[in-house]
Amino acid sequence: MNRMYEGVKTWNPYVGCKFDCVYCKPSFQRQAKRRKKWCELCYRYKPHFHPERLNRVPNAKVIFACAYGDIAYAKVEWVEQILDVIEQHENKTFYIQTKNPSVFELYYFPSNVMLGVTIETNLTEFNTPSKFKSYAEISKAPEPWVRALKYMNYVTIEPILDFDFEIVRWLRRIKPEFVYIGYDNHNCKLPEPPLEKTLALIEELKKFTEVRLKTIRPAWWEDSPNKLRVRP
Secondary structure (H helix, E strand, O other): OOOOOOOOEEEOOEEEOOOOOOOOHHHHHHHHHHHOOOOHHHHHOOOEEOHHHOOOOOOOOEEEEOOOEOHHHOOHHHHHHHHHHHHHOOOOEEEEEEOOHHHHHHOOOOOOEEEEEEOOOOOOEOOOOOOOOEHHHOOOOOOHHHHOOOOOOEEEEOOOOOOOOHHHHHHHHHOOOEEEEOOOOOOOOOOOOOHHHHHHHHHHHOOOOEEEEOOEOOOOOOOOOOOOOEOO
């Protein structure tokens, strides 16, 4: 079962990214370690294509395509081949997600594709116990506000970083059908919001969209280990 999204399987004919998010590359390297001897590029998380995987679409109703990468760095011809296969599986739903939604303008997407964007925060500077004080220290991806300018089928707020409640207005503008939200699973000591603040955000989002919970726990720096911890 895919750990990213409950009930969703992954399919990775394209792998890799150059956004160098501090929470991404180490986790994917751990997952790819056993494949290192077969594909060094997978282990190094360098953008590359696996055409031999095109005909290995999982037997599932919902599939996260290119989950182990960001198509912002894929060659157009690679993505077009992937979309051709997706179109042949009209009885399945495919998620495609990015941190640079402007890349979606390059393609025609079949009707069975749901487009998603990752928005971990609406802030660029942080004031938490984390050593990371700016978003630029965490990721080379476009700043979060740039990603919030377009309609998307869904939004992923994971790993959630500290925020202010202007993010609710952002999400209303995007009009997602659902939002995933969860904390970091890899002990990266990110600038996380306190649990109480995250729970308040969840309640605000529920007023206009479906909220799908992932790892919900106290921030790593909070003192109360007995607070709510949820991983549905």
